[in-house]
Amino acid sequence: MITCGIDWAEDHHDIALMDDSGFIIERRRITHDPNGFAELLAMVADHGGTADDVPIAIETDKNLLVVALAGAGFTVYPINPRAVARYRERHGQAGNKSDSRDAAVLADIVRTDRHQHRRLPANSEQQQAIKALARQHQEAIWAQNQTISRLRSVLLEFYPQALQAFPKLKHRAAMEVLSIAPTPTDAAKLTRPRISNALKRVGRRNDPALVTQIHSDLHAPGLRQPDAVEVALGHTVASLVAIIVAMLDAVAVLERELVTAFAEHPQADIIDSVPGLGGVLGARILAEIGDDPTRFSSPTGLRSFAGTAPVTIASGRSHYVKARKVRNRRLADACHWWAFAALTWSAPAREYYDHRRAVGDHHNAALRALANKLLGRLWWCLQHDQSWDDTAAWPRAATPAAA
Template identity: 40%
Template sequence: MLLIGNNWAEDHHDVEVQDEFGRRLATANLPEGVAGIARLHELIARHGGEGLKPADVVVGIETDRGSWVQALIASGYQVYAINPRQVVHFKERYASFGAKSDKGDDHALADMVRLDRAQLRPVAGDSEQAQAVKVVARAHQTLIWERTRTFHRLRTTLRECFPAALNAYADLTLTSSTDALELLIKAPTPATAAKLTRAQITAVLARHRRHNRDAKAATIHTALREPQLGLPEPVTAAYAATTAAHARLLIALNEQITAMEVQVKAHFLAHPAAEIYLSMPGIAEITGARVLAEFGDDPARYTSAKARKNYAGTSPITRASGKSHHVQARYVRNNRLADALQTQAFSALRASPGARRYYDKQRAREVGYNPALRQVGDRLVGILHGCLKTRTTYDEATAWSHHTQPHTA
């Protein structure tokens, strides 16, 4: 058996090859791409001998994505994706002063897959369809997060230089209303906005098919003409350029989010498990795609519903030492998955009578809003695990049958 620590960077990989007794056989700095993988295969062949099987090669690396990882999996090697925080704590075995180097990291990764392999999680064998869903679902969510950040930057800019715009466009949500953004680009300062005619405002609203546009145009026209505190001309010009830049970026983000949403739905609906996910209460195409993307579809990845709940971060964690015993929420978790599951749990309160009863039961026990919602999500993860395991769609009566009657004291 050969153990390989693979410390990756943007353009190269530092690797260390060990035998099963921990002896260092070789180290190398490999380029990214085909040439680097070819050299890695040569190293393995040179030190493994003719009888070495691909499954006898174990690789530890700090990522589970990318063409390099896929090439390792395609070669038949055992690949373990290791959290960088685990590597940092593992290196404390060598010294406690916290030194950091690429050579030290590849040695630690090789030692980890040699000594602690039973405690590590191998890279999931997700299908190509699930990987595609993961790529587009994450990209779509990242664009939405970026839109939110850009909106807050725009709002901060307007609050400093043009607060009347926030009141004038209050009915037109700046995050997604292209008409309000176009008006800001056309007139990004108080002086230029005051010169906008009612006909110009109405034309922009009509182009975006706004209802009651005459009344809205009148309101906006009046608000933009309110007296405002001014700033020096150079400062106003700088703020105008900043406002227009943020507005143009928001328009572009809105267009790309809409386009990516089409891709998310197409890839998700093409997956064989889409029907099961869509049968769950509180899940539609986007939420279902996010949950599928983060859970993956490797049937051997989660040995039980408890394992899936632990990965989702919905199940509590216990900290016990001596007489101290605390049960609390998991905060070290997959945040994208946790966000999707909370969205599902919230929507399920209206879509599923069983989920609503379960939530009300927790609230009756004086459990807070978020903990109660998290417990609903935890229960839904367990139901999803059962549906995926048996390849059956969700059934309301079966899912909540043992929660229909109150428990005896």
């Protein structure tokens, strides 16, 4: 048997081929292009290997090389870099490190401990497209929130009246008014009709009380920066407002495409039937767990992957249980909000949450325990191609008496 380890980089990759006795039969560095990939295939073929019987270990699961390897039929094992660092210590204690050495370590991992690692899941192209959209949608929201925080910080320096008028800067009404009044001087010239017209442009209803409140807040007296500084900060506000408006439009486009792609997936009806899951949150759940039915052989694996399953630390006389830190953070975040939404949409879920709170769990711990339950039931629904049934999902109400 031949195993292959690949230490990847942006423009080249180090390859190590190892036989079943642990001997390195060939090392080579290839380029990150079709010619380099063809060279890798030739290396494997020269030693009598094929895509069906040569497992490959690499420290990533989202590289173009990984896509090419999976498309060629290889079984790819994405290995966590933290795990590779521990395996490296098994090969030597001096602390030396090189790309070719890491490739050999990766090849040795799939030679000796392949059963301890998960292969790259065989997800459909449709699911991979949903994953790309879901992750970029979330990244865009994070970037948008970061830019809004920058705008808030700038406004605190010279224009607190704007924050008084618009506590939530994410609203398009705030962006529209700040675009025509980026400084306190400009705000002092704003009239009620101009504010009303600005609100109409972003679709806000005709609300004279709201217009009066915004006008009053923006005209409130306050401390002022020197004129030159105020003008400079006004340019900054105008630039940030333009960036945020573009981000809001981009997030809306990504969300629309995400919901559309999710609705076309075969498992969308099952996930959409779950209390607390809609288009966006359901798409994020599907994006992270995938649609490969063999990826998680039991709900325990899925719960550990999401980080909802607790970790037990038992050594000597000490024994305690804590939250799992090593997890898929995107899936953990989606499960947190799923459990929070389920409190409204599912009475048994709310009852279970209240029970966890009654026995001493704080809010996040109770939501994590609820998400742990929900994930197990979702796993069953996906495995058996069944829609969610709240009565079957919660056969026993989690009341203190039942507990």
